[in-house]
Amino acid sequence: MSAMLLNKDKWPEFIGKLTAKNLWAPQAEGDAIRFGPVKEGDLPALDYNNTRVPPKQVLFPQTETMYRFQLGNVEMETPELTGEQVVLGLRPCDARAMDIVEKLFKWDVDDPYYLKRRELVTLVGVACSEPGLNCFCTTVGGGPASTEGLDLLMVDFGENYLLEAVTDKGKTLLEEVKELLTDAPADSAAQKEKAVAEAEGKIKRTIDSEGVPAGLPGLWEDPLWQRVSASCLGCGTCTYLCPTCHCFDIQDEVEGFDGRRLRMWDSCMFGEYTMHTSGHNPRPSRKERTRNRISHKYSYYVDKFDVIACVGCGRCINLCPVNIDIVEILRQVKEAL
Numbered sequence: 001m002s003a004m005l006l007n008k009d010k011w012p013e014f015i016g017k018l019t020a021k022n023l024w025a026p027q028a029e030g031d032a033i034r035f036g037p038v039k040e041g042d043l044p045a046l047d048y049n050n051t052r053v054p055p056k057q058v059l060f061p062q063t064e065t066m067y068r069f070q071l072g073n074v075e076m077e078t079p080e081l082t083g084e085q086v087v088l089g090l091r092p093c094d095a096r097a098m099d100i101v102e103k104l105f106k107w108d109v110d111d112p113y114y115l116k117r118r119e120l121v122t123l124v125g126v127a128c129s130e131p132g133l134n135c136f137c138t139t140v141g142g143g144p145a146s147t148e149g150l151d152l153l154m155v156d157f158g159e160n161y162l163l164e165a166v167t168d169k170g171k172t173l174l175e176e177v178k179e180l181l182t183d184a185p186a187d188s189a190a191q192k193e194k195a196v197a198e199a200e201g202k203i204k205r206t207i208d209s210e211g212v213p214a215g216l217p218g219l220w221e222d223p224l225w226q227r228v229s230a231s232c233l234g235c236g237t238c239t240y241l242c243p244t245c246h247c248f249d250i251q252d253e254v255e256g257f258d259g260r261r262l263r264m265w266d267s268c269m270f271g272e273y274t275m276h277t278s279g280h281n282p283r284p285s286r287k288e289r290t291r292n293r294i295s296h297k298y299s300y301y302v303d304k305f306d307v308i309a310c311v312g313c314g315r316c317i318n319l320c321p322v323n324i325d326i327v328e329i330l331r332q333v334k335e336a337l
């Protein structure tokens, strides 16, 4: 059982079964669509372009307790991460981002928090049919129906969803809901190909990254960094909302003799991020921080992990308050090479 059809009439029943498995999915909240826990009777909204906030917090929460401690008798208590979870409705770019970030979290040391959550979660993605104005996934290694990072892919076939298992976890999930499914018709591969080609045809923005990873370090002193960062406010939106950004800070919170060590998202676009206790800051202005953001994604990460740390979701373009555009920055990088 690796490709099946789910008639949309069965959608509430399908969601009902998954809700019992600690389901997270996109849901309407005012005029926004947000990922969150699905309660009994809720129906996730899948007719969205992409969420403003990526579902990266499923594996990498914005704030998490790493452990609690007691001063005096030095007792430490690490939270147990248990319980399966299903995340449904994420876009292929966001699932790919989870795979890309995982490379970092199992690089020099295994990060037990990220890796345990990854082990416990089943990721059910939905292929894109209406990519956004600033999507450019196809030129950074992804696509509207990419299965990288996913356990199961859903493709909208009008009255039905095609459900394709990608991993054993995906196959197990299909088994668990099999009474709601029917066999995919013989022409489903051709139907899927047509739907994917249509979606790809709607992606209008592109990045030409040929030669960029090797060339970026040579542009260290190039005036382009001043130009492209001149209007930056240093707000950090581009990094907080980026599915591949993974910088964090660690802080202790102590009250009396009890305390906890916390890990929380940080941003390389903040001045304090690289501030030394001496007061020296090796990235003193937004010029250096912008250069680092682009170089990290398009050069350092490629050097270390052989993949660009940008999945082309377009969020940093859509949501930057001063319209700084990574596609345009990369165009200027190419021009300068």
Ligand code: SF4
Residues within 6 Å of the ligand: 231, 232, 233, 234, 235, 236, 237, 238, 239, 269, 319, 320, 321, 322, 323, 324
């Ligand atoms: S979102 Fe825009 S203004 Fe804010 S830090 Fe990023 S590039 Fe600068």
Ligand code: SF4
Residues within 6 Å of the ligand: 238, 241, 242, 243, 244, 245, 297, 309, 310, 311, 312, 313, 314, 315, 316, 317, 326
């Ligand atoms: S850098 Fe921008 S386009 Fe690339 S993954 Fe991050 S938010 Fe998306």
